Amino acid sequence: MQVYADNAATTKMSQAAIRAMVPYFDQIYGNPSSLHSVGQEAKEALEDARARVAKILGCEPREIYFTSGGSEADNQAIISAARLGARKGKRHIISTAFEHHAVLHTLQRLEKEGFEVTLLDVRQGHNITAGQVRDAIREDTCLVTTMYANNEIGSVLPIPQIGQVCREAGVLFHTDAVQAVGHLAIDVKEQNIDLLSLSGHKFHGPKGVGALYCRRGIPLTNVIEGGAQERGKRAGTENLPGICGMVAALEDAVAHLEENTAKVTAMRDRLIAGLSQIPHSALNGDPVNRLPGNVSFCFEGIEGESLLLLLDMKGVCASSGSACTSGSLDPSHVLLAIGRVHDVAHGSLRLSLSEYNTEEEVDHILTVVPEVVAYLRGISPVWRDLQTGKRTYIL
Numbered sequence: 040m041q042v043y044a045d046n047a048a049t050t051k052m053s054q055a056a057i058r059a060m061v062p063y064f065d066q067i068y069g070n071p072s073s074l075h076s077v078g079q080e081a082k083e084a085l086e087d088a089r090a091r092v093a094k095i096l097g098c099e100p101r102e103i104y105f106t107s108g109g110s111e112a113d114n115q116a117i118i119s120a121a122r123l124g125a126r127k128g129k130r131h132i133i134s135t136a137f138e139h140h141a142v143l144h145t146l147q148r149l150e151k152e153g154f155e156v157t158l159l160d161v162r163q164g165h166n167i168t169a170g171q172v173r174d175a176i177r178e179d180t181c182l183v184t185t186m187y188a189n190n191e192i193g194s195v196l197p198i199p200q201i202g203q204v205c206r207e208a209g210v211l212f213h214t215d216a217v218q219a220v221g222h223l224a225i226d227v228k229e230q231n232i233d234l235l236s237l238s239g240h241k242f243h244g245p246k247g248v249g250a251l252y253c254r255r256g257i258p259l260t261n262v263i264e265g266g267a268q269e270r271g272k273r274a275g276t277e278n279l280p281g282i283c284g285m286v287a288a289l290e291d292a293v294a295h296l297e298e299n300t301a302k303v304t305a306m307r308d309r310l311i312a313g314l315s316q317i318p319h320s321a322l323n324g325d326p327v328n329r330l331p332g333n334v335s336f337c338f339e340g341i342e343g344e345s346l347l348l349l350l351d352m353k354g355v356c357a358s359s360g361s362a363c364t365s366g367s368l369d370p371s372h373v374l375l376a377i378g379r380v381h382d383v384a385h386g387s388l389r390l391s392l393s394e395y396n397t398e399e400e401v402d403h404i405l406t407v408v409p410e411v412v413a414y415l416r417g418i419s420p421v422w423r424d425l426q427t428g429k430r431t432y433i434l
């Protein structure tokens with residue numbers, strides 16, 4: 040049995056999304072910027088896709104800009120808001136300590152240019168509150184950027200409340216909603232979101248395509264210069280097959296949101312209940328406000344990397360944190376941000392489910408994870424020291 044439980048890293052494409060892409064490779068292959076009929080047919084498909092994304096997010100088509108993915112949308116949203124702020128002498132940005140690197144590294148670059156960044160503490164409840172945002176807003180704050188849901192530990196942030204606080208304070212609000220779109224109900228107007236990033240490959244669409252929602256009236260700064268595509272704000276011939284595949288996947292996800300949520304949440308809760316039985320373990324992330332498919336644990340006395348390798352041998356594809364940090368020996372910045380000490384953060388496991396997973400697969404995971412954890416503890420000098428009292432348990 041092979042169980043794919045790494046859907047927060049990427050998802051397999053749905054048949055609907057694959058089918059939607061195919062005609063755009065060899066039939067409707069024109070360049071939407073061409074004036075002839077082949078180009079205009081492509082242009083129509085592009086604008087149809089834009090309208091469909093806008094309808095799902097609750098905005099106008101002209102507020103949607105297609106990008107190469109979530110990272111690019113995050114970069115452009117944050118840089119645009121920063122440039123706008125700087126023009127008004129506002130150079131303070133608020134974010135959280137557990138953002139994706141697409142956000143954190145963009146903020147670090149802005150810090151080098153003289154911006155000041157406040158990263159909100161996420162230790163309390165492994166989440167933030169709108170009150171924390173309100174308390175951090177200053178006269179010179181130009182942007183609040185917080186993720187909608189965390190990719191490693193699954194916490195879902197109080198986005199409508201944060202949107203409300205930002206609107207009242209007159210501060211722009213961007214959310215990296217890459218883990219939320221297609222999985223949670225989102226309405227950018229109702230939730231007072233000014234800028235939002237999404238990515239196709241996190242909801243069974245293709246990789247290398249995403250979108251940025253930017254509320255009308257907020258001027259975007261180009262991250263990629265060139266032609267006048269995307270209202271002059273994002274140069275480059277549009278990835279029409281990708282865009283059409285992404286829209287099909289998004290519509291499919293939204294159409295089945297309730298049933299998928301019910302199915303995935305039930306599997307998630309069974310995994311959390313089962314893995315909680317392992318002694319000296321702890322659930323990471325908000326236990327209540329949590330992505331339907333996220334299961335994240337720390338197990339004391341083991342190495343997450345060895346756990347992943349052995350699980351892979353037993354047919355379970357999982358992750359220790361985010362795909363972006365694996366390969367480095369540093370523990371995940373997210374786990375450190377929620378207050379896990381290095382030793383504990385090293386023994387992490389993230390299982391991220393989708394509606395393609397089955398109850399049989401959950402049974403398999405519930406059999407092999409406790410076995411592998413017990414085996415690794417059996418050969419771990421750290422575990423021996425914990426048992427003999429040379430070290431004290433943290434969990």
Ligand SMILES: *Cc1c(COP(=O)(O)O)cnc(C)c1O
Binds near residue numbers: 107141186217239247
């Ligand atoms: C995957 C992910 C991204 C990056 O999206 P890409 O399309 O892979 O660039 C950004 N933020 C979060 C929260 C993610 O999970």
